Amino acid sequence: MSSIPLLNQLRAEHRPAILAHLLRLEMEDRTQRFGQPVATEIVERYVEQLDFSRDAHFGILHRDQDGSTQLIGHTHLGIDARGLCGEIGVSVERPFQRRGLATRMLTRAIVHARNVGVREIVMYFLPYNTSLMELARSLGMSLSLGSGEGMARLANLSASPVSMASEWLDLCNEVGERTVGELAQVAGSTSEQMRRLLAGQLT
Ligand SMILES: CC(C)(COP(=O)(O)OP(=O)(O)OC[C@H]1O[C@@H](n2cnc3c(N)ncnc32)[C@H](O)[C@@H]1OP(=O)(O)O)[C@@H](O)C(=O)NCCC(=O)NCCS
Numbered sequence: 001m002s003s004i005p006l007l008n009q010l011r012a013e014h015r016p017a018i019l020a021h022l023l024r025l026e027m028e029d030r031t032q033r034f035g036q037p038v039a040t041e042i043v044e045r046y047v048e049q050l051d052f053s054r055d056a057h058f059g060i061l062h063r064d065q066d067g068s069t070q071l072i073g074h075t076h077l078g079i080d081a082r083g084l085c086g087e088i089g090v091s092v093e094r095p096f097q098r099r100g101l102a103t104r105m106l107t108r109a110i111v112h113a114r115n116v117g118v119r120e121i122v123m124y125f126l127p128y129n130t131s132l133m134e135l136a137r138s139l140g141m142s143l144s145l146g147s148g149e150g151m152a153r154l155a156n157l158s159a160s161p162v163s164m165a166s167e168w169l170d171l172c173n174e175v176g177e178r179t180v181g182e183l184a185q186v187a188g189s190t191s192e193q194m195r196r197l198l199a200g201q202l203t
Pocket of ligand 1: 028029030032033034088089090091092093096097098099100101102103104123124125129130131132134135136138
């Protein structure tokens with residue numbers, strides 16, 4: 001375990017790395033991630049069906065001393081068809097837990113959600129998932145507990161010049177992972193969003 005793990009927005013080509021990460025999770029963590037015990041085939045189907053256009057995925061890449069890179073954390077921000085509500089699923093592998101990695105991914109996912117117009121984010125968890133409850137509280141989410149599952153919620157979200165600048169800076173830090181064309185495209189859409197925001201069109 002050497003350098004600082006990198007946080008990146010993931011693309012469809014990261015599917016195999018996401019699958020490998022989810023299959024490396026301890027069974028207990030896999031159960032907590034999916035809200036119930038799930039067989040390997042279900043995880044495979046979940047990864048095959050992931051959407052990378054409307055939804056957003058963030059991952060923590062850990063580079064080992066031998067230079068090999070592994071995805072050791074994943075956050076899926078699912079966005080509903082109206083683009084107003086987001087649902088987050090998050091996981092970090094055991095040897096890397098309690099280092100603030102889920103906090104980093106969730107903070108990034110929330111900023112992204114705000115910037116694309118999502119107004120509310122929810123995270124479902126099993127009622128005994130105390131780590132997730134603490135984590136959600138630390139992010140300012142409100143918690144409610146039902147009989148079978150709990151829900152963490154962040155409401156009244158909106159974009160701001162700060163949230164846009166923050167995401168742009170994060171994307172620039174990924175420059176090694178992105179082509180110049182992709183960065184130019186992101187720059188174009190960010191400045192358009194910023195222009196609309198300043199003109200009062202994003203509320
Ligand atoms: C929940 C999970 C994602 C947290 O990942 P993580 O990278 O360890 O979280 P962080 O290091 O960012 O923790 C942030 C805060 O959350 C709380 N927290 C995290 N793990 C905790 C634990 N085991 N016990 C108590 N509090 C915990 C703490 O307040 C922590 O801050 P601190 O370390 O400064 O005290 C990880 O435990 C996991 O993958 N669990 C299995 C999957 C899961 O439950 N997913 C949630 C449902 S989608």
